[in-house]
Amino acid sequence: MKKNGHPEFIGSDFKAPDEALFQIIPVPFEKSVCYGKGTAGGPEAIINASLQLELFDGKTIPAEYGINTLPPLDCDVSPEKTLENISSAFRDIIGMGKIPVMLGGEHTVTCGAIAALKEKYHEIGIVHFDAHADLKDKYYDNPMSHACVMRRVFDMGAQIFQVGVRSLTLEEENFRKENRIAHIDAEEAALKPLPYRILSECFPKDIYISFDVDALDPSLVPATGTPEPGGLLWYQTMNILESIVKNRNVIGMDFVELAPIKGMHSPDFAIARLIYNTFGIITRSMY
Template sequence: MNRFLASELPEIAPEKSLFHVIPAPYEASVSYGGGTANGPQAILNASDQLEVWDGISNPSELGICTHPAVDCSGTAEQVMENIEAAVANAAQHGIPVLLGGEHSVTLGALRALQKKHGTFGVVQFDAHADLRNAYEGNPYSHASVMRRALDLGLPVYSIGVRALCAEEVAVRKEKKLAFLDARDLALNGIPAALLPDGFPQRIYITFDVDGLDPSVIRATGTPVPGGVQWWQAIRLLERIVAGHTVIGCDVVELAPMPEDHASDFAAAQLVYNMMGVIQRFAKR
């Protein structure tokens, strides 16, 4: 795999980088359209077409190091352990930026960062709640990753959800979860008070690209209509990151399709713009 923004940036040592890109090409439990194993490479390829000026700032000034791809062979637990080790290594130097792969890769990152930081909040952009205890008998399913976050004792705040099952609705009520669903966002805009009171100061952002409307990124397993628009997403990220310490983030569930380089490019731009938002708004 090539480096993120390799066409624009020289290779840089991990200890001189704030952002640590970790490809995790894992795909084992997708339930509709497939191809997420190719997502990390597509993002890296598309990043060669980005400009280092993101429109407001140049996050590459803080240093971007791309790590080798995680070995995603073996059992789900073995893969999670491999991701956990890679994220723990990157977190010694800066902010891990995980590229999926299916959404289940987030669990490995959460485990690593919990060992380092203790409690933190998880902010989830997604079309789906991912709160099933298991899907098709698999507790490591992409449809269960936020349930596993809750099992770790981590508070979760979701944005953009518009497809839930009855079990997930019940979990939301039982756990008293706060959320901003896509319908509420469309009808009422971004609320003045976004994250709930008492949400941790340290946060991890997990961005499933199907949280965006298919008009922005179509190349994903389940492109649910009615999602978050591009500039809404950037403004939401700014509001969320402001005054918080971002300890890690990911962009997952890109499933590249032939002749749709627009989706690949948008995903790469999203990764870089998240870095820019962290550069400008995060507390460090």
């Protein structure tokens, strides 16, 4: 459905745009991607696929809380300007008391989100779903590469919890140890039962979910720059999301690095469904 001349996620009309709990920001940003390309097409593919979703997610109708889709952010400016524009969009939405949901684009966009959230929230916990640790200080001499995004977020003073990692350097592994970055890596998630509580008591109450779609197994989502075997499966991911959202306040989210493959709709649809199911999990935890 197009209300404002651009396609909208699910396209439901339960709430006026300003009243919608979920505020979607499409950010077709692609600058440092190195291997497979095409993440700039991610937001549009997710939104198009979302039009095929049922409003009832099997338990409730998350869309009743309102989903508003903003026009895509103009990324034809410098990366610095793009990050500033992301920060300003996040500032507006958290000022309204709503939840910003950014659709990437490459993972670098998370830096703009966290910069804005840090102004309002003293302590933020980032729950980072990814096949990669993204903790490199620099990648090909670029500190703002998508492979460095969690390192930059760490530098901003956020606590990080990683889920689904299965590709990292020895330096990144050492960095996680030295800085006590907790995690459930993909192998552990596959081979061991999930702990009753995934996030420890001392992890911040206010959490931001940063979801690189390559955390999921390539059998679900081959449409990403660097698909790694052995990723998270569907119901496992839902269980993990349920567990982390419980007793936490989700202050923002992003879903990044989808690089649509022409003629293959299933990855786009999987991510649209992932996002909508996450809305369901969040709204049901608010009762």
